[in-house]
Amino acid sequence: MLVLGIETSCDETSMAIYDSKEGIKGSIISSQIDLHKKFGGVVPEIASRNHLLKLEEIFLSLLNEAKIDKKDIDLIGVTNAPGLIGSLFVGVAFAKGLAYGLKKPLIPVNHLAAHTLSCEIENPSLKPPYLSFIISGGHTHIYKVDDAYNFYLLSHTVDDAVGECFDKVAKMMNLPYPGGPEIERLALQGDENKIKFPVALKNSVNFSFSGLKTAVLNVLEKNEYSIEDVAASFQFSIFNNFINKLDKIIDKYKLRKITVSGGVSANSYLRNKLSSYYQKKGIELFFPSKRLCTDNGDMIAYTAYKFFRKRKFMGVKETAYDVMPDITG
Ligand code: ATP
Numbered sequence: 001m002l003v004l005g006i007e008t009s010c011d012e013t014s015m016a017i018y019d020s021k022e023g024i025k026g027s028i029i030s031s032q033i034d035l036h037k038k039f040g041g042v043v044p045e046i047a048s049r050n051h052l053l054k055l056e057e058i059f060l061s062l063l064n065e066a067k068i069d070k071k072d073i074d075l076i077g078v079t080n081a082p083g084l085i086g087s088l089f090v091g092v093a094f095a096k097g098l099a100y101g102l103k104k105p106l107i108p109v110n111h112l113a114a115h116t117l118s119c120e121i122e123n124p125s126l127k128p129p130y131l132s133f134i135i136s137g138g139h140t141h142i143y144k145v146d147d148a149y150n151f152y153l154l155s156h157t158v159d160d161a162v163g164e165c166f167d168k169v170a171k172m173m174n175l176p177y178p179g180g181p182e183i184e185r186l187a188l189q190g191d192e193n194k195i196k197f198p199v200a201l202k203n204s205v206n207f208s209f210s211g212l213k214t215a216v217l218n219v220l221e222k223n224e225y226s227i228e229d230v231a232a233s234f235q236f237s238i239f240n241n242f243i244n245k246l247d248k249i250i251d252k253y254k255l256r257k258i259t260v261s262g263g264v265s266a267n268s269y270l271r272n273k274l275s276s277y278y279q280k281k282g283i284e285l286f287f288p289s290k291r292l293c294t295d296n297g298d299m300i301a302y303t304a305y306k307f308f309r310k311r312k313f314m315g316v317k318e319t320a321y322d323v324m325p326d327i328t329g
């Protein structure tokens with residue numbers, strides 16, 4: 001079975017072909033970062049217009065790369081929520097047109113379910129039940145995923161998402177957007193024990209990053225520490241936040257497999273720290289390869305395949321946000 005995945009929820013226009021026998025046959029990720037950089041973040045109107053300009057060209061190049069004809073596609077998956085509404089409309093409209101024209105079924109894919117399943121693409125032995133820890137630009141969620149791929153929200157952020165916190169702290173340091181990779185690079189030269197930043201809501205399973213953001217701002221304004229030490233100590237505090245919540249959830253739900261996905265999971269420092277911390281506790285962590293941490297069509301195609309016969313198809317009258325696959329939060 002050949003599945004086309006379409007992703008346009010934020011500032012990546014991406015499509016991929018997943019072959020249920022051979023895996024990913026082709027994938028194109030076109031990032032709009034350079035268009036948004038000068039504004040210091042993603043401008044929704046610019047994002048949706050550029051998805052519109054790029055989709056057809058990407059689709060044609062993808063068919064070429066995967067060496068298939070459009071008639072060979074058996075199923076289409078498209079991100080339908082959550083994300084920037086204008087950007088989602090563009091991807092969904094393109095997918096609906098294609099599905100209608102080719103007379104193929106269309107599955108609406110929840111972007112967070114797809115981030116979770118991105119960990120399975122390269123780990124064929126990984127099967128639910130497991131815990132899913134999503135650390136991305138818009139979310140910091142922990143889900144329990146059961147063996148029918150139902151998602152139950154166990155923990156979330158009460159204010160900023162962790163990726164957003166990286167981006168905002170980077171902005172305070174006058175670093176370009178997106179800030180995550182910039183902070184990671186600076187932190188390599190810093191001392192993570194220099195400054196003790198707080199872990200918020202210590203007795204809760206939920207996250208909060210707004211206090212950490214303010215604490216970093218206060219430290220930067222005093223100008224007592226090098227920017228490298230601030231970056232390293234900030235990352236160490238993020239790690240401490242993560243384990244404070246994950247440990248409580250693991251104790252309660254007794255699941256020993258955790259997927260960690262979303263843009264922030266590309267951070268090597270956090271990958272290594274989390275892996276060695278949980279290895280000692282006998283808990284297995286699964287990450288996507290770095291290319292699949294940020295938004296991509298691969299995870300949409302793969303999730304659509306997994307949801308085939310388990311989820312309703314998208315009708316011609318439905319659009320973004322109309323169908324929320326069974327995922328809470
Ligand atoms: P969501 O998936 O919640 O809708 P999104 O799709 O915008 O949000 P992603 O594309 O998954 O988010 O991730 C983007 C985020 O990942 C940005 O905030 C970016 O700073 C962060 N990020 C990317 N690379 C790194 C890194 N190496 N270290 C830390 N953060 C990173």
Ligand code: MG
Nearest residue numbers: 010011012295
């Ligand atoms: Mg992005």
Ligand code: FE
Nearest residue numbers: 111136294295
């Ligand atoms: Fe994302």
